[in-house]
Every structure is written in structure tokens, then in C-alpha cells.
Amino acid sequence: xxxxxxxxxxxxxxxxxxxxxxxxxxxxxxxxxxxxxxxxxxxxxxxxxxxxxxxxxxxxxxxxxxxxxxxxxxxxxxxxxxxxxxxxxxxxxxxxxxxxxxxxxxxxxxxxxxxxxxxxxxxxxxxxxxxxxxxxxxxxxxxxxxxxxxx
Amino acid sequence: xxxxxxxxxxxxxxxxxxxxxxxxxxxxxxxxxxxxxxxxxxxxxxxxxxxxxxxxxxxxxxxxxxxxxxxxxxxxxxxxxxxxxxxxxxxxxxxxxxxxxxxxxxxxxxxxxxxxxxxxxxxxxxxxxxxxxxxxxxxxxxxxxxxxxxxxxxxxxxxxxxxxxxxxxxxxxxxxxxxxxxxxxxxxxxxxxxxxxxxxxxxxxxxxxxxxxxxxxxxxxxxxxxxxxxxxxxxxxxxxxxxxxxxxxxxxxxxxxxxxxxxxxxxxxxxxxxxxxxxxxxxxxxxxxxxxxxxxxxxxxxxxxxxxxxxxxxxxxxxxxxxxxxxxxxxxxxxxxxxxxxxxxxxxxxxxxxxxxxxxxxxxxxxxxxxxxxxxxxxxxxxxxxxxxxxxxxxxxxxxxxxxx
Numbered sequence: 363x364x365x366x367x368x369x370x371x372x373x374x375x376x377x378x379x380x381x382x383x384x385x386x387x388x389x390x391x392x393x394x395x396x397x398x399x400x401x402x403x404x405x406x407x408x409x410x411x412x413x414x415x416x417x418x419x420x421x422x423x424x425x426x427x428x429x430x431x432x433x434x435x436x437x438x439x440x441x442x443x444x445x446x447x448x449x450x451x452x453x454x455x456x457x458x459x460x461x462x463x464x465x466x467x468x469x470x471x472x473x474x475x476x477x478x479x480x481x482x483x484x485x486x487x488x489x490x491x492x493x494x495x496x497x498x499x500x501x502x503x504x505x506x507x508x509x510x511x512x513x
Numbered sequence: 514x515x516x517x518x519x520x521x522x523x524x525x526x527x528x529x530x531x532x533x534x535x536x537x538x539x540x541x542x543x544x545x546x547x548x549x550x551x552x553x554x555x556x557x558x559x560x561x562x563x564x565x566x567x568x569x570x571x572x573x574x575x576x577x578x579x580x581x582x583x584x585x586x587x588x589x590x591x592x593x594x595x596x597x598x599x600x601x602x603x604x605x606x607x608x609x610x611x612x613x614x615x616x617x618x619x620x621x622x623x624x625x626x627x628x629x630x631x632x633x634x635x636x637x638x639x640x641x642x643x644x645x646x647x648x649x650x651x652x653x654x655x656x657x658x659x660x661x662x663x664x665x666x667x668x669x670x671x672x673x674x675x676x677x678x679x680x681x682x683x684x685x686x687x688x689x690x691x692x693x694x695x696x697x698x699x700x701x702x703x704x705x706x707x708x709x710x711x712x713x714x715x716x717x718x719x720x721x722x723x724x725x726x727x728x729x730x731x732x733x734x735x736x737x738x739x740x741x742x743x744x745x746x747x748x749x750x751x752x753x754x755x756x757x758x759x760x761x762x763x764x765x766x767x768x769x770x771x772x773x774x775x776x777x778x779x780x781x782x783x784x785x786x787x788x789x790x791x792x793x794x795x796x797x798x799x800x801x802x803x804x805x806x807x808x809x810x811x812x813x814x815x816x817x818x819x820x821x822x823x824x825x826x827x828x829x830x831x832x833x834x835x836x837x838x839x840x841x842x843x844x845x846x847x848x849x850x851x852x853x854x855x856x857x858x859x860x861x862x863x864x865x866x867x868x869x870x871x872x873x874x875x876x877x878x879x880x881x882x883x884x885x886x887x888x889x890x891x892x893x894x895x896x897x898x899x900x901x902x903x904x905x906x907x908x909x910x911x912x913x914x915x916x917x918x
Contacts, residue, residue, distance in 0.1 A: 372918040379914050408852050408868045408883050430882055432850040433914055483917045487856060 375480040382437035387444050391428045398507050400500040409435045413500035417508040420451050434490050439497025441478045515804050520892050534863045534897045539841055539888030541732045551796035552789045581795030588798045590718040597743040597778040598791050602709050603632040605728035605743035610636035612753035619645035622671040627874045628657035628681040633707045656686045656834045668700040676705035683875050685840015691722050715810040736797035740790035750777035759783035809891045814839050816889050823902040833879050841888035846908045851883040853913040860916040861904045
């Protein structure tokens, strides 16, 4: 991350999470056969979200989500959707991999994650790792499914 | 009345975590040293199986195991032979549902409430699927208390089983058990009580309540995990089939498949039981009875009342059960998701529970999917309540997210 980046400021990162929680992006499920869908509710007692993605010709054209979830789940899924829309599956996989490294407190590429580095300290609250990855897990599974269909 | 500071010295978890405020007693409770010692003594002094030994340590284990039955019987005012040891209350409720299923037919009704924990609904739901019995819900008020008039109306000749928690797990509401039991009995129904949140918090007298079955888990009353109690009136236990078959529960069997079961309670305790757990539970019963269940209940009511007054001063919370006399305080911080509020409290060394607390249909009554539950026990203090309320006051969206920075 460039030294003068606003993303180095914890206050800004906190604002980003609040903003994505209060006004989540891509937060509207669609009824469209081109979208693959994942309902994520089995892992935790509370969070219950559905993620949809339209993947065409190896490009993630759109991601939408909705459901009942905490700040971390909602904001991390919202940011995930921003980051991955219009990316190729290969690019998306790299971003997901770097995000998972960050969440697991391993070395990661901060630049590629943009705003999502707001979740860099979630590893300190082990019980919230599930929250920070629920939407990301959903898109990973959707990508896998889309590849299966194309095989 | 006991001195709370003396009591706190009995609990190693409190000594080892002097800064942790444990308000998740509805989930599980801390164990006093005497319980831990009793378990250690079994493993260091007289480890043996029960019900089958001819040697000294085995006889000692057997004696301790049956002594535990007596202790539990004293605690709940039952006969010793009416106490069955199972792995937890869930196992007990499943045993009862299985046992009663033999008496139920299509169209029979099981009457319950929407405040119930999963473990007292799902075993009955299976009977609905398998036998075609109907599950009906009695009306409750906004704290989950059963409406007696509606209960009377619904208790017709089709109702064969009435089942509910004597203290509900999310809102801690006390049901009028004795009154409801009388009505159910007048209509010929069997009464099954989930006492998971009541046991160890208040006196329970099964004879006075006249309930047919009552169950609870040891770990919610200062005892070890993995042990639960099924109390049943002896004639009902006698005619009930065991869910599990195996060693220790049969008197004899022959190669043509004929099995003669032992008498209750032993016929329900197939396999080597959780001996250490039962012995630990025994010590927990003695510990609680020494403190006095009346004293424990009085202390908890006072603490709950103190917390209620403190909560009245907060303007950032919605409380779902403020006026209850005992049990937890269940609330949400305005505009903050329950888990985020619990996360803020955790970051400040306060343990509470957030979520739907395994009562997944309660939201139909209180209008929220999720909440924060702060549940007290007799080793909690007013100082802890003060600190807790101070921290709750600080919670808002900003501070809740702030813990990640």
C-alpha cells in the first residue's frame, strides 16, 4: 500500500466498514437463470445470507447478495462484490486467495485487496473469521460450480 | 444467606480469570472445586465400572453412582428410582418422545409453545412426521408466558402430551407449571417439563408440581458436561420403552432374541454410563443444597432487580424481558447487530451470548431474530453488573466496529 494512501488510516477503514454495513453495495437478489446462487447459513447461528453471481465466458459480470448478517459479514460481502465484479475468474481467484491469507494472518498483497484491507485485524477475534469470510466462501463455491458447468 | 465473595473463592475459573465477567450462565455454568475434586477422586482413587464388580473399588464406584441418584432425588424431591442418568437433557427429551410415541396415534395433539428450545421441539416434530400427530402452540404473551385461558381452551381430549420449559431459555420467563399441569391432567394429558434453565437456580419439587416428566442437564447447575437427568413418575418409567439397548440395561437375553429388561431406572442406562459425570453431578447437588436453593434464588432475584434498574437508565437498548423477576436480561443495542454488540462486550472481557439461542421460532413472538442474552448466576456480583451496564452504554455502531482497529 502506498504510504500516502488513505487506506492506511484506521479511522477511514472503520468508516468504510460502517458505510458498507449501513449502505451495502449490490444488495438486491435477482430472479435470473443466468445467476448461480449460494445460501450460506449452516455454519453459524446468526448469519444467513444468499450470494448470487452471473459468470459469463470466464468473467464475473455481476454479484448480488442479501440476508441477515452482522457488520463484518455484510460489509465484507459488500466489498467482495465491488472487488470481483468485472474480474476474470483467474483474477478473482487471486484476490480471494490474498484475502484469505490476510484473514488467516499470513503475508498478503495489500494493493490487490483495496478497501478489503479494512478486515486486516479480524484474525484477532477468532470467532469473527467466519463472518469476514462468509460471502467470500459463497463466491468461491459459485466460481467452482461455474467451472464445473463449463467443463 | 451466603457471602458472594466466599462463594467466588469456590470457583477456579473465577480465580483464574479475575477480569472476566461471565454472564453466559444460561449456556453453561462454572464448576466449584468440590465438583472437580469429586471427579478427580474417582479417577485417582476408585476408578471402576459400575453395576458389575465384586471388588472393593468397584463397590465404591457403584455406591457413589447410586448415591448420586439419591442426591438428585433429594434436590428435586423425587424417589431415588425415578432418577435416570442420560448424557444430557437432549437425550432425555428424545427418550421421552420415543417412549411416548408408543402411546400416540394419528390426530393426537402435542401442545407446546413457541418459546421452546430446539431440543424440546425437534423430537416432537419427528413424531409429527412419523405418526401424524399434530403439534399445536399455545398463545404466549410478549415475554413468552403461557396464556392460561388459551391453554385451557386448547387442552381438549386430543391433547395427549403437554410440554414446555418451566423457565424459557431466551427470556427466562417462569411458567405457572403447577397450574398448567393441573389443567393438563384434568384433561388426561401427560406433562413433560424442560427444566434446563430452572435447575440450580430455584427450588424444584416434582411431587408438589405433580409433573410426569422433568429433565435437565448437569452442566447448567455447576456440574460436569455430558450428564443429564430424566425424572419420571415411576409408573410411567416402568411402562416406557428405552431408546437405547445394550449392556447394563438387560436382565438376561437368549439366542432366540428374547430380552428381559432390568427395571427402571436401569433399563434406560444402556452402556457404561458417564460415571465421572454422575459423581460430579452428585457433588454439584450437594454444593447447591448446602448454599440453599432458596438463597440462590433470592440472591439472583436481587441481582436481576439491580440490573433491571440500571438498564432502565440506558437509552441505547431495547430490552425484551425487562420486568421479569429472575433469569437473564435479553436485549439489543439500537442499530447494532447482536453479534457486534457481543463482540464489543467480549473485547471488554464480558462474556454474553448473542444469536437466536436455539429458540428459532421465538422471533414470531418478540419480533427479532437475534438478541444478546446476559444470564446471571449466584456467583455474579453487583460490581460486575455496574461494569457491564457501563460497557453496554458505550455500544454503538462505531464502537462495535472500533474493536477491529
